[in-house]
Amino acid sequence: MTARQALRALLAGIAVWAAPPAGAAPAPGGTLRAVEQRRELRWGADVFGGAPYVFQDPMDPNHLVGFEVELADALARRLGARARPVAGAWDKLLDLLARGDFDVALNGIEVAEEKRRVCLLSRPYYAAGERLSVRRGDPSAPRTLEAVRGRRVGTLPGSLAQRILERAGAVVVTYDGGQDQIYDDLRLGRTDAVLLDDPIAHYYADVQPELETVPGSFGEVRYAVAVRLGDEPLRDAIDEALAELARTGQLRALYRRWGIWNAGTAALLGEPYAARPALSEAWEAWRAAVGRPPSLRERLLVRYPRTFGLFARAAGLTLLLTLSSMALAMAVGALLAAARRYGAAPVRWLAVGAIELIRGTPLLVQLIMIYFGLPELGVKLDPFVAGWLGLGLNYAAAEAENYRAGLESVPVGQGEVATTLGLSRLQALRHVIAPQAIRISVPPMTNDVIALLKDSSLVSLVTLTELTKTYSNLAASMRDHLGLGLVVAAWYLLLGLPLARLGRLAERRLGRHLRRAAA
């Protein structure tokens, strides 16, 4: 196969994958029709540190729990479907919704005017007060809105709490990570207070004896289900279902079970309110699981073994993504290197331009452009394909330079002698130049595979739950960053060490002509 044929085949392959994945595009009858037909409601949420909304059960992380999990189940049942959660970063949920990665976003999405430009919102299903948490016994802790001026206060980005704090003149610290990190920073003295929605404060501040929550609310936020623009039938169906759940008391029961029943929500649903239930089963279970670090024995014998399935699946995805991306990087890299070394001037400039462009911009930017940018041009890639393409093309630039260095390490005379012997350029490349060049390129390639293995963690952006994402989810829900960190490190080594060994073997084999023993 000539280089041109190979390139054409590659482009054709990309074009095939570039076709929208079946089922992701809105069906002719709108998303409601699609949900009814496939009997499945795909709902987007961030499981990263999302108690009591959506989170992995700390006692058994194979289960996704939370009041919104139960709400999604109840809504789906009303629509005659089963609920299937799709993981995405919280601040990207509306983008992912617009892309069509799921039917609805249901994860503490605040009712706010500016959101109506990008999505439709259902009637609110919950009202939460904004609660201020501080270190217990901290005499200088800010306990009023006036007192937060100039103080460091943590919260979630893009939230009502952030806007309240900014108006009050606080130094706002926002987090991309989970809510546990926000309260950890408060506990460790990196911030002076945390302002967040009542359920979060209840599940993260109230379980820690070192923290206390100031009485009273600093504002109220309402949550609604987000639906794609133009999907009015689905929004109406969800409104109807929510009204029915409220009327039958199912919502109240659900919130009481989770210990988050409050006056605001009671008013919202038109129900009487006495007081927050003294204790709730779900909250007690959560506190028991995360309030006190489990013993090493319990971690090793009970908790970590339960993460095996999740980590194994994630490791499989990580490995598959790494190997397939590296294959793409090698193929495209070889083409770029050949174009750069042997091409006519315009081809050479194109290759150099492509290499510099890819190499000079962050992988994260490229992934965002591929996943969220290309749909603007009508190219909507499946998450795996987007991740594969992003990683593969990014590393292709590195590989191209790698192979160029290899090609240039072979003396020009070698190619010339091959020519005088009658070999064509391609034959000389294949039998004389490439075998020598590859030997030079293998050590940096091994390095790149390992780097790619680690960089594959960036694809959590495109909703793929690989090893690192699995770790951060688990660490947040089990509140065990150190121990699980060692566990995930072991998984990475398990994948990386054989790859490194393979590289060394290849190096040895390709360099056997340099060893005395071979003579």
Add this chain to the structure above:
Amino acid sequence: MIRVGALVKRYAAAAEPALRGVSFEVASGRLVAVLGRSGAGKSTLLRCLVGLERFDEGTIEVDGVTVRAGDGPRGLRTLHGRVGLVPQSLDLFPHLSALDNCTLAPRVVKGERRAEAEARAAGLLGRLGLAAEQGAYPEHLSGGQRQRVAIARALTMEPRVLLYDEPTSSLDPSLRDEVRRTLLTVKESGVTQLVSTHDWEFARSAAEWVLVLEGGAIVREGEPGQVVG
């Protein structure tokens, strides 16, 4: 048989042409030295003869095949395989054993079967005294052995003409005689040989005819005894 007519070669970057009207003839089976200082144009002449370099004026004829000035890669390709080269740097393929260095081109270019190519290559290596070194990689051979592998590698394509670029320059002076004997061995097979060298002593002892190249032109030619010394 080699017939070179009024050969002119200019390099883009150079003010003076590297070859300025070189003409000579070498009869089949002869062993001829091209003598000259470095920079006289010896290497350029060899590169033109072997088809690695286009030239600006003149003709090169090798056993009935003629290449003219301005001929592109297709024209030059007619010389490949027909004219063999033993470069000064030898350029053995380091990742291949001595035997594989010699079988690569017959197998890839002529499509010979491995066994057939190996038998022929082994025969050539044996004649050049390398029977025991067939399996060795170039890295593990002496300078003289490497040179003979390079010669064998060129001979596997059965060229009518074999060119040597400074065959004694990278060798210990005591090996000069070994090179001479090798050339005489090759001569037995009837191959026309052209040896570029700045080594007058070697030219006198090995060659049947000497061309003296100076400033890109042939200034003298004749039998070694007449031209040299």
